[in-house]
Amino acid sequence: MRKLLFAITAFSLVFTQAWAQGNVVDQIIKEANDNSMLEQLAYELLDKNGPRLVGTPQMQNAHEWAVNRYNGWGISARNEQWGEWRGWERGITHVDLIEPRVKTLEAMQLAWSPPTNGIVDAEVTVIPNVQNESEFKNWLKTVKGKFVMIDMAQLSGRPDYNWEKWGTKESIEKMEADRRDAMRAWGERIRNTGYNSRELPGVLEEAGAAGILISNWSRGFGVNKIFGARTKSIPTIDIGLEDYGTLFRMVEYGDVPKIRVEVTNKDHGTVPTYNTMAEIKSAVNPDQYVMLSAHFDSWDGGTGATDNGTGTIIMMEAMRILKKVYPNPKRTILVGHWGSEEQGLNGSSSFVEDHPEVVKGLQALFNQDNGTGRVVNISGQGFLHAYEFINRWLEPVPRSISNEINTNFPGAPGGGGSDYASFVAAGAPGFSLSSLSWDYGTYTWHTNRDTYDKVVFDDVRNNVILTAILVYMACEDPEFFPRDKAELGTNPRTGQPREWPSPRKPTRKGGND
Incomplete structure (x- = not known):
């Protein structure tokens, strides 16, 4: 009889615990x-x-x-x-192309970017394709008062899945090869300056550039990654892929694009x-x-x-x-x-x-x-x-x-x-x-x-x-x-x-x- 009572009690305890557990889970759901x-x-x-x-x-x-x-x-x-x-507190980022035509650009200052201290009109230039550090240092003398583009322009703003959906096998392979070649060439262009991509913003800032332009594409339609600035006194601005490519091509084809920039923010110590x-x-x-x-x-x-x-x-x-x-x-x-x-x-x-x-x-x-x-x-x-x-x-x-x-x-x-x-x-x-x-x-x-x-x-x-x-x-x-x-x-x-x-x-x- 005692064993039976013990078994009944143990079963009741297990059943009660299981019921309580199930009850709480049901209530959560x-x-x-x-x-x-x-x-x-x-x-x-x-x-x-x-x-x-x-x-x-x-x-x-x-x-x-x-x-x-x-x-x-x-x-x-x-x-x-x-x-x-x-x-730090983010403010306004406003960038307009004003020459050779007028267009408001998709732009965003990076986190902790310095402001422009008013509206700035300036020419845009690109990191040059130099042979060595000596050539680059000579070029640095020309950047004062200009916005400098330090990223490669993408060959296509179409994500890979879009190419795979619509492209021919040959066109997909060609785009992949062209992109690899462009990235390799851009990497060599950066190395020939004598600096890496993390160091360049500071070098350009010291040379008197008005600001740094980048485009950190995230490989999707209309998507860029936004991280932090490496400059202390001039703004660093991310430009959307499409607008960045427009500026880049203007420079590469020998035109002189000019932009009007206003960047505001607050430093709170x-x-x-x-x-x-x-x-x-x-x-x-x-x-x-x-x-x-x-x-x-x-x-x-x-x-x-x-x-x-x-x-x-x-x-x-x-x-x-x-x-x-x-x-x-x-x-x-x-x-x-x-x-x-x-x-x-x-x-x-x-x-x-x-x-x-x-x-x-x-x-x-x-x-x-x-x-x-x-x-x-x-x-x-x-x-x-x-x-x-x-x-x-x-x-x-x-x-x-x-x-x-x-x-x-x-x-x-x-x-x-x-x-x-x-x-x-x-x-x-x-x-x-x-x-x-x-x-x-x-x-x-x-x-x-x-x-x-x-x-x-x-x-x-x-x-x-x-x-x-x-x-x-x-x-x-x-x-x-x-x-x-x-x-x-x-x-x-x-x-x-x-x-x-x-x-x-x-x-x-x-x-x-």
């Missing part, structure tokens, strides 16, 4: 689908606030907005300073930089943590929609849902919205340095950063026991979501790429929820087209459900994730054993070099 705030969060973050370049007022506004949003949901949140950065942190504290295991993770900053050619606005709103929405349906977690739930990921994982690596207690007590971290698509890959990041834990946590995820996901165990530890790597390098279990492409690398990653309209909300909603369930399951798991590392094998390039990545030293004061 229902809340994510029926009461989603994703579109509103995306509007407020992307359209209303705009891009979040480290050191800008827009980044600070976004930090304050996130804290207020969390507090409104009853979630404790704070902005935690990790360093300082050059404060040195400003503090932050991570936004929010938590749902556990009364059971308060010193063990399950973390949600996404970098908050972006480049500012667009509004940082898929890099990493989508990751940000996934984590915010998952936290909102967990607070509503799972308010008393068995481990503390912590979210990190990291600053300055784009300059080298600075916010997250600073957090790892500053919070060894979180690293020590970390059950798991789930990071999302590579675009708007549904999650299709999860790696074990080189942790020996990742297989049993990740598969256990994935079990209650709806099959319509989990069937899309490929897993790789034990995998290899990420040495960079996104903020999970800061935790992996410290020996803590950080996992990347890696997304389907949606042509991320070409059309939205660091580009002028990374905007709200590129967000695929159905995929993002699926990622919210996945993330919230993984966090819930990791909180409920009676076992603590062990830190055993798998054998990483041999590096085929060196023949040496692969090594676990080392923690990187964050740059805590940047933007002024």
Whole structure:
């Protein structure tokens, strides 16, 4: 009789646990689908606030907005300073071709570019095809007061897929060969100056150029990548592929194009930089943590929609849902919205340095950063026991979501790429929820087209459900994730054993070099 009672009790306990688990999972799914705030969060973050370049007022506004949003949901949140950065605020970029004809050009100053200090009319010239550094130094005497083009003009603004759709086999092969030859010739042209492409802006600035013109094409229709300027006193401006090619050809054919340029911005000196942190504290295991993770900053050619606005709103929405349906977690739930990921994982690596207690007590971290698509890959990041834990946590995820996901165990530890790597390098279990492409690398990653309209909300909603369930399951798991590392094998390039990545030293004061 006693054995029977014990068996009934054990069965009841297992049934009760399974029912409770299923109930919370069902509530997560229902809340994510029926009461989603994703579109509103995306509007407020992307359209209303705009891009979040480290050191800008827009980044600070976004930090304050996130804290207020969390507090409104009853979630404790704070902005935690990790360093300082050059404060800068984007203004107007306006460029007109005024000779030999009139046209307003597609143009955008690079991040941290100096202004023009008024409207400037100037001729345009191109890095010359010299034989050696001596010839180039003689040519430098002619650049004073001119805008200098330092990139190759593309032979075609049609992406490869467009050539493959419409071109003949012969025309495609010819274009590929011509492009390779042009790139090789341009590389030689740059080398013959005696400088590399990173050094040239400073050399031209010192020679008295009025500004630098580039065109960093992203190999898609109308898409350029927008990064940071390397000049201190003259503007650096990215020109759209089509307009850049027009200017380039005018110079090459012996005409003298002239442009009218106005670039405005503000320098705010040195400003503090932050991570936004929010938590749902556990009364059971308060010193063990399950973390949600996404970098908050972006480049500012667009509004940082898929890099990493989508990751940000996934984590915010998952936290909102967990607070509503799972308010008393068995481990503390912590979210990190990291600053300055784009300059080298600075916010997250600073957090790892500053919070060894979180690293020590970390059950798991789930990071999302590579675009708007549904999650299709999860790696074990080189942790020996990742297989049993990740598969256990994935079990209650709806099959319509989990069937899309490929897993790789034990995998290899990420040495960079996104903020999970800061935790992996410290020996803590950080996992990347890696997304389907949606042509991320070409059309939205660091580009002028990374905007709200590129967000695929159905995929993002699926990622919210996945993330919230993984966090819930990791909180409920009676076992603590062990830190055993798998054998990483041999590096085929060196023949040496692969090594676990080392923690990187964050740059805590940047933007002024």
